[in-house]
Amino acid sequence: MKEIKNTLNKKIYYKIVCTGIAIILIGLIIDIPLLSKVEFGYLFRVILGFGLSVCLLLYPKYETDILRISIIVLASIYFYILFLLYPGSSFILLCLIPALSILFFNSKLFYFSLFLNGALILILFGYILFINQAYQYSYIQEDIIGYLLNFLTSQVIIYFIFHLTNSRMKKQQLYYEQMQQSERLKTSGQLAAAVAHEIRNPLTVVKGFLQVFEGDPSFSSERKRHFTLMIDELKMAEQVISQFLTMAKPEQEKATEIVDVKVVLQSVTDLLHSYGLLHDNRIELKVTDDCTISANIIELKQLLINIIKNAIEASDYGDLVIVTAEREKDYVVMKVIDHGQGMSEEEVALLGTPFYSLKSKGTGLGLMICFNIVEKYHGKIEFKSLKDHGTTASIRFPYQNQV
Ligand code: ADP
Ligand code: MG
Numbered sequence: 001m002k003e004i005k006n007t008l009n010k011k012i013y014y015k016i017v018c019t020g021i022a023i024i025l026i027g028l029i030i031d032i033p034l035l036s037k038v039e040f041g042y043l044f045r046v047i048l049g050f051g052l053s054v055c056l057l058l059y060p061k062y063e064t065d066i067l068r069i070s071i072i073v074l075a076s077i078y079f080y081i082l083f084l085l086y087p088g089s090s091f092i093l094l095c096l097i098p099a100l101s102i103l104f105f106n107s108k109l110f111y112f113s114l115f116l117n118g119a120l121i122l123i124l125f126g127y128i129l130f131i132n133q134a135y136q137y138s139y140i141q142e143d144i145i146g147y148l149l150n151f152l153t154s155q156v157i158i159y160f161i162f163h164l165t166n167s168r169m170k171k172q173q174l175y176y177e178q179m180q181q182s183e184r185l186k187t188s189g190q191l192a193a194a195v196a197h198e199i200r201n202p203l204t205v206v207k208g209f210l211q212v213f214e215g216d217p218s219f220s221s222e223r224k225r226h227f228t229l230m231i232d233e234l235k236m237a238e239q240v241i242s243q244f245l246t247m248a249k250p251e252q253e254k255a256t257e258i259v260d261v262k263v264v265l266q267s268v269t270d271l272l273h274s275y276g277l278l279h280d281n282r283i284e285l286k287v288t289d290d291c292t293i294s295a296n297i298i299e300l301k302q303l304l305i306n307i308i309k310n311a312i313e314a315s316d317y318g319d320l321v322i323v324t325a326e327r328e329k330d331y332v333v334m335k336v337i338d339h340g341q342g343m344s345e346e347e348v349a350l351l352g353t354p355f356y357s358l359k360s361k362g363t364g365l366g367l368m369i370c371f372n373i374v375e376k377y378h379g380k381i382e383f384k385s386l387k388d389h390g391t392t393a394s395i396r397f398p399y400q401n402q403v
Contacts, residue, residue, distance in 0.1 A: 087136035095154035314340035
């Protein structure tokens with residue numbers, strides 16, 4: 001983790017570390033007059049204190065695991081040596097050693113520190129009970145169980161603090177990454193929309209000229225066939241651009257209102273009636289009253305047109321497409337049922353992927369737009385399909401009471 005990389009964190013880190021080093025130094029200086037000769041324990045303390053300070057100061061520059069482990073090990077030994085050299089020093093400091101590793105927000109390091117502290121405390125208590133029988137530790141010898149329980153409780157508390165802060169940190173980091181990602185997507189989406197818009201104008205001009213040439217008797221029928229092909233391809237490109245641009249429309253153009261699903265479905269099925277008749281497909285509508293939702297009417301129409309159009313396109317000649325809507329508790333559920341070609345499980349899983357289309361003239365953008373619209377209104381869309389038997393698309397929107 002590169003948690004000390006930004007300048008603010010670095011400043012706070014150095015402030016904390018300098019205070020820590022100052023405390024170590026003051027401790028060492030205060031003890032100088034008490035020394036009658038050079039003591040091994042004091043020397044060891046100086047070496048440990050120096051090593052720990054160097055590691056702490058180097059850490060922001062080289063955020064390596066070795067430095068982290070060295071800091072934890074050196075700090076642990078330092079506090080235990082302090083406790084052994086000065087029996088009066090506080091036992092609570094030993095309990096708090098794993099809290100140091102919380103600063104690094106690294107689970108493995110924390111568990112290592114917890115384990116190390118457990119091992120060191122057992123060694124210390126073993127030493128006090130069986131080797132050092134001197135009076136300085138009599139208070140521990142008399143209440144060894146109490147001290148052990150205190151130690152265990154403190155470790156459990158530190159564990160919970162670490163667990164809670166760590167999971168919160170992870171969530172925040174994830175949220176931050178998602179924010180960055182969506183910001184990037186938004187910017188690239190706006191850029192793509194601008195490019196798409198610019199492409200549409202020259203396409204229209206080229207298509208217009210080709211249509212003129214197509215009707216010009218001076219061209220051979222072979223050439224005219226080429227023009228028709230070109231026009232078809234340009235129409236396809238235009239369709240992709242138009243569908244893409246509807247998604248990139250600014251939010252303020254998409255005001256939400258309370259919509260009666262019955263009215264919208266009626267107008268959408270009326271619109272698609274003649275499209276269905278091309279292959280003799282009829283649309284049957286079954287809607288109950290009191291199906292109101294909160295949405296933008298244009299987006300809702302766009303969603304339903306896409307789904308019903310797909311159902312018609314998948315249907316065999318003369319098949320019926322059934323469209324229903326009813327209330328289910330706090331939701332309004334719309335279903336578009338066809339008895340057409342259906343899809344395999346793998347095909348259903350791919351729905352909504354940009355440019356996924358099995359049609360020769362499909363854009364593969366329709367369902368992606370639908371998924372976006374449904375998600376925006378906290379709805380759900382689900383496809384149940386059986387190959388060669390048909391598909392049921394269920395769209396679920398939160399019910400909105402009419403006021
Ligand atoms: P397009 O209609 O332009 O191909 P869509 O995103 O609307 O793009 O649909 C993607 C693909 O999903 C279609 O090409 C089709 O293969 C499949 N599909 C969608 N709805 C149905 C349906 N009701 N029955 C069978 N296949 C479907
Ligand atoms: Mg479609």
